[in-house]
Amino acid sequence: MLKPWRALVSALLIPIVLAGCKPDAPPQEPRVDPAAYDAFYVWPGVRPAADLRPRTLYLLNAEVRKVGAPRFERLRMGVPRLHGTAVWLVVRTERLDWDAATYAALLGDLDRWQQAGNEVVGLQVDFDAATRGIAGYAEFLTDLRQRLPRHWQLSVTGLMDWSAHGDPHDLARLGSVIDEVVVQTYQGRSTIPGYGAYFRRMENFPIPFRVALVEGGTWQAPAMLAKQPLFRGYVVFLLRSGAGR
Structure with a gap:
């Protein structure tokens, strides 16, 4: 029988021994550091940090909201001149029933940004198209592509679920209309x-x-990205203004 003080020591040592037997915690995944990338999503009110060297910027320029009649809501008042940076103007839309005024405003902004001396690559449509709604979305984009001058490219945002459950025929049709998909890996x-x-x-x-x-x-x-011939790289969605870094 253990003496009282030996029993106390044993009681104190047992948790320590057991803790040492626990398996190592799995390594944490690395965090996205914008400094390691050169393409960024920039929403109004956010400025890239001074240490970033963007080669490509996706700039949220306008919204078409669901409430009321279709209306092109411009979110940027001025047109800066961005030297040495390829620019995509992004329109975030909650609906696809655009009217003539919406198309005219959108095309006018692309012209204004280009005439200001920017290297405008094209337009990106940010729309939450459900996987089962790709066919209807492709119809909208086909019409948009016909209105968009050929020297500008057309990009869309896409869900990861498109790859898992998207109909191959619908994806192929979409691919015949647009120049790229930017697959969103985050929510909020x-x-x-x-x-x-x-x-x-x-x-x-x-x-x-x-x-x-x-x-x-x-x-x-994922390892497959290095082997996928159509993978074109990354875009980082910036959350903070550069002044706060």
Whole structure:
């Protein structure tokens, strides 16, 4: 029988021994550091930090909201001149029943930005098209493509679920209309869990694509991206103004 003081020592040592037997915690996924990238989503009110060297910027320029009649709501008052940077103007839309005034305003902004001396690559449409709604979305984009001068490219944002459950025929039709898809891997300020499973299904994705990451989100590049011939790189969604870094 253990003496009282020996029993006390044993009681204190047991938790320490057991703690040492626990398996190591799995390594944490690295966080997205904007300084490691050169393409960014920039929403109004956010300025890239001075240490970033953007080669490509996706700038939210306007919205078409769901309430009321279609209306092109411009979010940027001025037109800066961005030297040495390729620019995509982004329009975020909650509806696809655009009217003539909406198209005219959109095309007018592309002209204004180009005439200001910017290297305007084209237009990106940011629309939450459900996977089962790709066919209807392709019809809208076909009409938009016909209105858009050929020297500008057409980009869209896309869900990771398109790769898992998208109809191959609908994706092929979409690919005949647009120049790229930027696949969103985040919701709000966080990376969507389980993104690796989606990317394993993208080996035969038929459209050139970039991958959008959120600043500070977790990200470990799936191995298949290095082998996917249509993978065009990353775009980082900036959350903070450069003054706050």
